[in-house]
Amino acid sequence: MISRFQISLFRARNTFSRQLASYSSTTNIKNYDITVVGGGIAGSSLVCALGSSALFRNTKIALVDSGSLTKISNWDPPTDSFSNRTVQITSANQSFLSDIGVWDNVYKERVQPYSKVVLTDMLGGEILHFNTNPGAEFGKFPAYLVENVNLHQGCLKTISEINKKEKRIDIVEGIKVDSIKQGSQEADNFSDYPIINLSDGTAIKTRLLIGSDGMNSIVKKFANIDTYGHDYNQFGSVANLCFDRVNETAYQRFLPTGPIVILPLPNGFANLVWSMDTDVYNKTKNLSDENFVKLVNAALRLTSFSDFEYLLSLILPDGSLKNNIDILEESEWRIRNSTESSGFNESKGYSNPELSPPKIIQITKGSRQGFPLKLRNSDKYYSDRIALVGDAAHTMHPLAGQGLNAGLTDVITLVEILGNAVRLGIDIGSTENVLAEYNNKRYLSNTAFQGGVDKLWHIFRSKNPIITTARGFGMKTLNQFPIIKEFMVKNAMF
Amino acid sequence: MIKNTTFSKIFLSNTKNKTCYQPALLRSFSDQKDPKSYSSINHEEVLKFSENSQSWWDPKGPFMPLHSMNPSRVEYIRNIWKNLKYKTLSDQDYNKNPAPFSGSKIVDVGCGGGLLSESLSRLGGQVLGVDASPENIGIARAHMLLDPSFVDGVFSLDYIESTAEKLVEEKKTFDLVTSVEVIEHVENYHEFLKSLADLTSPGGLLVMSTINRTILGRLLCVAIPEYLLNVVPRGTHDYEKFVKPEEISRVLEQVGLKVVDVTGIWYKPISNTWKLQHRNVGPFSDAGIQSNYLISAVKL
Numbered sequence: 001m002i003s004r005f006q007i008s009l010f011r012a013r014n015t016f017s018r019q020l021a022s023y024s025s026t027t028n029i030k031n032y033d034i035t036v037v038g039g040g041i042a043g044s045s046l047v048c049a050l051g052s053s054a055l056f057r058n059t060k061i062a063l064v065d066s067g068s069l070t071k072i073s074n075w076d077p078p079t080d081s082f083s084n085r086t087v088q089i090t091s092a093n094q095s096f097l098s099d100i101g102v103w104d105n106v107y108k109e110r111v112q113p114y115s116k117v118v119l120t121d122m123l124g125g126e127i128l129h130f131n132t133n134p135g136a137e138f139g140k141f142p143a144y145l146v147e148n149v150n151l152h153q154g155c156l157k158t159i160s161e162i163n164k165k166e167k168r169i170d171i172v173e174g175i176k177v178d179s180i181k182q183g184s185q186e187a188d189n190f191s192d193y194p195i196i197n198l199s200d201g202t203a204i205k206t207r208l209l210i211g212s213d214g215m216n217s218i219v220k221k222f223a224n225i226d227t228y229g230h231d232y233n234q235f236g237s238v239a240n241l242c243f244d245r246v247n248e249t250a251y252q253r254f255l256p257t258g259p260i261v262i263l264p265l266p267n268g269f270a271n272l273v274w275s276m277d278t279d280v281y282n283k284t285k286n287l288s289d290e291n292f293v294k295l296v297n298a299a300l301r302l303t304s305f306s307d308f309e310y311l312l313s314l315i316l317p318d319g320s321l322k323n324n325i326d327i328l329e330e331s332e333w334r335i336r337n338s339t340e341s342s343g344f345n346e347s348k349g350y351s352n353p354e355l356s357p358p359k360i361i362q363i364t365k366g367s368r369q370g371f372p373l374k375l376r377n378s379d380k381y382y383s384d385r386i387a388l389v390g391d392a393a394h395t396m397h398p399l400a401g402q403g404l405n406a407g408l409t410d411v412i413t414l415v416e417i418l419g420n421a422v423r424l425g426i427d428i429g430s431t432e433n434v435l436a437e438y439n440n441k442r443y444l445s446n447t448a449f450q451g452g453v454d455k456l457w458h459i460f461r462s463k464n465p466i467i468t469t470a471r472g473f474g475m476k477t478l479n480q481f482p483i484i485k486e487f488m489v490k491n492a493m494f
Numbered sequence: 495m496i497k498n499t500t501f502s503k504i505f506l507s508n509t510k511n512k513t514c515y516q517p518a519l520l521r522s523f524s525d526q527k528d529p530k531s532y533s534s535i536n537h538e539e540v541l542k543f544s545e546n547s548q549s550w551w552d553p554k555g556p557f558m559p560l561h562s563m564n565p566s567r568v569e570y571i572r573n574i575w576k577n578l579k580y581k582t583l584s585d586q587d588y589n590k591n592p593a594p595f596s597g598s599k600i601v602d603v604g605c606g607g608g609l610l611s612e613s614l615s616r617l618g619g620q621v622l623g624v625d626a627s628p629e630n631i632g633i634a635r636a637h638m639l640l641d642p643s644f645v646d647g648v649f650s651l652d653y654i655e656s657t658a659e660k661l662v663e664e665k666k667t668f669d670l671v672t673s674v675e676v677i678e679h680v681e682n683y684h685e686f687l688k689s690l691a692d693l694t695s696p697g698g699l700l701v702m703s704t705i706n707r708t709i710l711g712r713l714l715c716v717a718i719p720e721y722l723l724n725v726v727p728r729g730t731h732d733y734e735k736f737v738k739p740e741e742i743s744r745v746l747e748q749v750g751l752k753v754v755d756v757t758g759i760w761y762k763p764i765s766n767t768w769k770l771q772h773r774n775v776g777p778f779s780d781a782g783i784q785s786n787y788l789i790s791a792v793k794l
Binding site: 031033053054055056057058059193205207422423424425426427432433 | 553561564565568569572589590591592593612613614615616617641642643646648
């Protein structure tokens with residue numbers, strides 16, 4: 001029958017006099033209403049949303065980041081290349097970024113809006129193509145490909161603009177979080193407000209702490225929120241590519257070793273996200289850029305998995321090729337002589353030439369990178385006066401390129417709930433009115449989405465003929481139902 | 495009960511010595527008159543709430559309905575306040591105002607643990623919460639001290655153990671007078687309403703919420719929560735004391751207030767939230783206000 005409140009009152013009684021005594025001495029503790037730890041895209045867009053809304057004009061906001069945000073702010077976009085780290089933004093999230101002023105601060109000439117997606121399956125042999133919004137004017141596309149750094153800088157520019165008008169957001173950068181203490185752990189803290197001790201010796205006491213500090217979130221660690229998930233035993237290989245012509249279509253191809261995704265950038269550039277089993281990754285990582293390009297072109301066109309496996313078998317551990325065989329010649333010969341029927345093999349031409357991916361001619365020097373793929377979810381997205389957003393809460397397979405979109409949806413949801421709380425005079429750190437509601441709105445949806453992407457991953461990996469046939473049938477059927485396809489595009493499944 | 499009183503005394507005497515810390519919070523606590531001298535106070539009722547006072551801020555405790563109802567009440571007060579003070583502003587702009595009560599004096603009569611008082615203070619009002627139960631006032635103050643914004647004076651909030659009648663005697667007036675779920679617990683609602691009217695400054699607003707004396711009111715606010723679900727302590731409400739909106743209107747009109755709105759408030763059990771319900775539901779007039787309702791009046 002002893003409620004939490006009674007306990008905190010008891011604590012209050014015991015520590016109140018001490019609190020009074022130490023009140024003036026602890027001047028290095030700053031009070032904030034909202035403290036965001038982690039100034040990545042999720043964290044800084046959250047701060048932009050709070051700072052650009054009149055509802056939060058009396059809310060004291062701090063953004064803490066251990067890295068140097070200045071480096072991102074000073075990013076000078078190169079004229080001849082694109083970054084290899086990009087993000088697909090859904091139209092809903094693009095509207096949000098517009099509303100909070102971030103979109104205006106993004107270099108538009110470096111953003112590729114697109115509405116066409118071509119999906120192919122190496123084993124099922126089907127083509128599924130989406131083109132939901134032909135001729136849409138800029139601003140109404142189902143998806144946008146943006147370089148992370150371009151979007152990140154846009155967020156930081158927006159923060160400076162907000163602060164120029166009226167100082168709303170305190171930025172604490174290059175300073176690490178040493179520890180976070182809450183409640184009884186901190187003798188002087190007689191409420192449950194988190195106290196964040198920083199590496200420069202100062203501290204922040206905050207009504208609400210938001211952890212947007214990525215997969216290895218410190219906030220999550222101190223909040224004792226458990227993480228579960230699994231590693232895919234796969235690597236994502238990213239690179240910036242150049243096509244032989246301008247292209248505004250996204251291509252996704254399912255290989256039994258993992259999906260290969262090519263996302264369009266302006267001026268014939270594109271980004272590759274190729275997920276592959278660790279052994280395949282280890283084989284390909286030492287390939288020269290030239291041979292890697294040939295392998296990607298082959299992977300997009302080969303219709304037989306054994307042909308693809310044969311090509312892989314030619315690669316020696318040091319990245320050179322057995323007998324100096326040319327992958328290009330080898331793959332073209334195999335495509336020409338392919339006996340397997342397929343709607344899109346090169347000998348027949350892609351059944352519709354418009355759906356054929358352009359040839360990749362080059363890789364931007366130094367843009368090839370690999371990273372292990374993981375799926376992670378947290379037990380919950382909150383604890384007392386603490387909320388997690390973005391990768392701190394969940395990470396998923398990049399198959400659908402949705403990691404950041406889910407993070408932005410977290411941000412949109414949390415800002416909306418916080419705004420409602422402010423409007424109704426509710427304590428914005430309250431569990432029952434704010435944090436539990438945020439968790440209810442996001443947890444199930446993220447878990448289902450993660451689960452869906454995870455399932456898709458398993459389905460499209462399968463070499464089982466029953467599943468590959470069903471897969472082909474599913475894709476064929478989907479082509480007949482534009483409404484379902486449109487739904488999938490709107491929700492950016494691909 | 496005894497334990498609780500002792501607790502309040504210890505806590506408050508502890509803080510009283512430190513008035514330099516935040517004098518406004520504590521100054522008026524000791525000069526209490528005996529609340530018995532006021533006619534509208536029902537002592538058994540005061541005692542009843544005192545016994546449960548320590549649970550005021552437990553969202554799953556006996557005051558659970560008040561917790562879940564609070565956001566809808568604030569929403570209602572915000573909306574009525576707009577019609578009165580921000581007539582020319584668009585709804586969209588008004589909804590972006592975090593402090594619509596800025597610069598306004600507010601009294602919350604029968605503030606209990608301070609649920610509504612805290613919210614109105616966060617919305618910019620200079621809020622005084624009064625309650626006849628010293629235990630409630632102790633709890634409300636203690637809870638307020640947990641929030642630095644109240645302690646540091648970012649928001650203006652004060653509590654005193656007092657009654658509407660006593661404030662009238664002191665000739666205090668307020669721009670907004672609220673009294674939620676109180677009138678059904680007072681001894682003489684005519685007297686009580688007259689005091690609330692006297693506390694409202696000319697052009698000011700009085701908002702109350704209570705339960706209608708109808709079959710539905712009895713079922714939804716007494717029988718089900720107190721006897722079937724046991725979420726509210728038995729005996730919290732006495733059906734005979736429920737007041738109908740037209741009865742309130744009649745009294746208020748005699749003392750120079752005009753009732754401007756009556757709105758129902760309905761519980762949504764699945765989400766544990768409450769929904770403001772228009773007085774008339776489709777063709778059924780007054781159907782929305784058959785159980786809990788909010789009533790607003792403007793002093794002419």
